[in-house]
Amino acid sequence: MPFISVNNHRLHYTDSHPDGAPENGLTLVFTHGLGSSQNYYFPILPYLTSKHRCITSDTYGSGRSTYTDQPVSIASIAADVVGILDALNIPQAVVIGHSMGGLVVTLLGSEYAGRVKGVVAIGPTHPSETLASVMQKRSETATEGGMEPLANTIPNQATGSEATPLARSFIRELVLGQNPKGYAALCRAIANAPTVDYAAIKAPFLLIAGEEDKSASFEGCQRIFDNVSSANKELEVLKRVGHWHCIEAPEQVGRAIEEFVAGI
Template sequence: MPLVAVNDHQIHYADTHPNGSPESGLTFVFIHGLGSSQNYYFPVLPHLTGHRCITMDTYGSARSTYTGQPITIASIAADVVGVMDALKVPQAVVVGHSMGGLVVTLLGAQYADRIKGVVAIGPTHPSPILTSVMSKRSETVSAAGMEPMANTIPYQATGSKCSALAQSFIRELLIGQNPEGYSALCQAIANAPEIDYSAIKAPFLLIAGEEDQSASLEGCQHIFNHVSSANKKMEVLAQVGHWHCIEAPQLVGETISQFF
């Protein structure tokens, strides 16, 4: 099982080209959202076969075992850079979904020398509403475990064309989480910092879901409008909710591939 030690904990990852990027390709590093894992991105990877793709389980999620350390959006960003250092990746395109969208926009703003491009998929924008929702979710999971999340999110947070198979995969991602790690990540989102989107100068792609109730089009548009990159694009996927890479992997994969 490929593990790398960064910042006093273990990060589980997968690497499609462990010996380096193909000659004409880029390196992509993928950061998943809350209650997910690196496997969220695997339906998209066949569209990026000419590139090196590194997927990682965020500390506290899936196989990156939670050991009680504090988690913040900044600490997740530092873990991403630590993984890049360990795998000898000087620069990468960072791809982040939901909570991972917070991470990649922070990376684009604060680690510009390491970031070759930013892909934000359904990125959450810090707000009082987000803080309230995440705080309540943390309390629920701390009291009752992952069952309440697994029994609701796959059906409430997906779009009208989402298949039952996709919903069952989302449920499996959620039910397998460590409740303590999930709760800590909820708190990381609740306490997310304001990000200076105007500091993002790298090529920037934002993929939104038309029916996403978790990362609203209004919030996505706010992020997109404030990014300073001269090369930026926002794509809205019809009938897609908040789990874009599982609901519409071909559309997401083709959109990323065409942009880069």
């Protein structure tokens, strides 16, 4: 089981091409959302790994990256992504993030421009009072009752009308497998997320939104997209898809990223 040590903690990760990206390929680094793990991205990796180096990791406090009571924030998660690049001697990468990970990759595009070849934000959350309130309540739920109450509701409430029972069961397993303390800490990180300077993002930019996403509203996604300064930016809206895009519609997401990356 591969782990990498960055910023005083150990992150579980996978690397499709440890010896470097294929010829003419790029390195893609993936950051998942709250209540998830790197496994969220595995349904889309078959569309990408034949041509590109794909690195996935469990964010500190999620999945197999053990929570050890260290402080965690959107900025610290972004620093961990840069730490992974440093540890693997990767000068630049396309950064791909879902939900909370969307906050991370927009921050990376804004503040670490020299390390970012392109940005893909999938259902990115935009900081707001409403988001902070929802995250605070989820933090309290996880702290008081563990993950089961959330695992019993999120798979149905946060998916679109065409999500399959298999997709919902996968989401349930991701949520149920979280450390409640780590989950609560990440909820607080989102609640306290900084407002990203989207205008500072000049790298090629792709935003993938779900038409039926109630967690990352289309209004928030549109605001992010409109304020990004990149001359090469695209907005893809997936019909009848909720917030768990890579699980609900892996072919659509995989193809969209494949085509976007080909144009960088």
